[in-house]
Amino acid sequence: MPSMRTIQISRPGGPLELVERPIPDPPAGHVRLKVRACGICHSDVLTVDGTWPGIQFPRVPGHEVIGVIDALGKDVPPRWTVGQQVGVGWHAWHCGYCNPCRRNDYFACHTGIKVTGIAFDGGYADFMIAPATALALTPAGMPAVDSAPLMCAGLTTFNALRNSGAKPGDLVAIFGIGGLGHLGIQYAARMGFRTAAIARGADKAALAKQLGAAHYIDSAATDPAVELTKLGGAAAVLATITNGSAMASTIGGLAPRGRLMVIGAANDPIPVPPLALIMGERSVTGWYSGASIDAEETLAFSKQTGVKSMNEVYPLERAKEAYERMLSGDARFRVVLKMAD
Numbered sequence: 114m115p116s117m118r119t120i121q122i123s124r125p126g127g128p129l130e131l132v133e134r135p136i137p138d139p140p141a142g143h144v145r146l147k148v149r150a151c152g153i154c155h156s157d158v159l160t161v162d163g164t165w166p167g168i169q170f171p172r173v174p175g176h177e178v179i180g181v182i183d184a185l186g187k188d189v190p191p192r193w194t195v196g197q198q199v200g201v202g203w204h205a206w207h208c209g210y211c212n213p214c215r216r217n218d219y220f221a222c223h224t225g226i227k228v229t230g231i232a233f234d235g236g237y238a239d240f241m242i243a244p245a246t247a248l249a250l251t252p253a254g255m256p257a258v259d260s261a262p263l264m265c266a267g268l269t270t271f272n273a274l275r276n277s278g279a280k281p282g283d284l285v286a287i288f289g290i291g292g293l294g295h296l297g298i299q300y301a302a303r304m305g306f307r308t309a310a311i312a313r314g315a316d317k318a319a320l321a322k323q324l325g326a327a328h329y330i331d332s333a334a335t336d337p338a339v340e341l342t343k344l345g346g347a348a349a350v351l352a353t354i355t356n357g358s359a360m361a362s363t364i365g366g367l368a369p370r371g372r373l374m375v376i377g378a379a380n381d382p383i384p385v386p387p388l389a390l391i392m393g394e395r396s397v398t399g400w401y402s403g404a405s406i407d408a409e410e411t412l413a414f415s416k417q418t419g420v421k422s423m424n425e426v427y428p429l430e431r432a433k434e435a436y437e438r439m440l441s442g443d444a445r446f447r448v449v450l451k452m453a454d
């Protein structure tokens with residue numbers, strides 16, 4: 114029986130083990146992908162540490178997957194065919210019949226969404242099985258290692274920005290220049306926003322400008338709210354950092370009806386003065402990543418406008434080292450596994 118390599122977690126806390134397994138056949142409604150690349154996202158700790166409620170082991174992590182369809186299960190819609198290159202992100206399946214799904218609020222599915230690499234095995238492998246509902250077509254000519262991080266980090270920043278209410282020409286600030294922020298700056302600039310980048314220290318100013326920011330705000334030396342107000346007030350601030358009280362430091366710099374879009378999973382609260390919300394009708398909004406059509410549109414927009422993730426690339430067999438590199442926070446900026454051709 115032909116076998117494949119997977120990086121498996123056998124129990125909560127790991128370790129990441131390289132394991133040979135038989136290549137599975139796709140059940141009804143699913144496809145098999147020959148994986149070309151898979152990004153390592155910080156949310157993979159939910160799989161490795163087993164902190165996602167109800168997760169079962171063994172499990173293969175990975176929800177930034179790019180692969181080629183190499184087998185179809187029964188009843189896969191005809192738009193999907195063998196040979197297509199597709200992406201699979203975090204949000205793989207929702208029921209489609211509960212009340213939130215009937216309102217197109219798929220992220221709130223009452224039946225429970227299926228998350229790639231948590232509800233079923235993900236992309237740290239030579240092959241994976243994916244529900245057809247998870248598939249996003251990738252644009253022609255976009256290398257798999259470039260596309261992979263866009264399936265989660267790219268999708269989340271792109272989708273939050275295009276749903277922020279900001280219009281071309283508006284001031285939009287990206288708070289944090291890391292895995293999410295370096296993509297957020299590129300998307301905001303290419304969407305036609307007057308883009309400001311906020312980070313600690315003067316040393317990131319050059320990179321921020323290179324990525325497309327028109328303004329750089331050093332949050333260690335200045336008050337971001339004051340600086341944003343001087344620039345006319347932000348229609349939206351995209352908070353990619355993981356510090357709730359630092360996020361709050363921008364609220365006073367929002368324009369009337371401006372929104373603080375929260376995508377950084379901070380553990381500490383965001384202290385919000387009610388008057389700052391009331392005067393100016395400002396708001397603080399969380400943003401969930403998106404479904405497969407959002408991922409497909411993220412990839413297409415990235416190809417069209419030249420948005421590119423800065424990646425450190427490792428072969429699959431060095432997944433443990435790659436994962437630790439992601440955890441260190443020192444990677445510039447996303448870590449991606451590339452499978453053998």
Ligand SMILES: [Zn+2]
Nearest residue numbers: 154156265266
């Ligand atoms: Zn992710």
Ligand SMILES: [Zn+2]
Nearest residue numbers: 208211214222
């Ligand atoms: Zn549902």
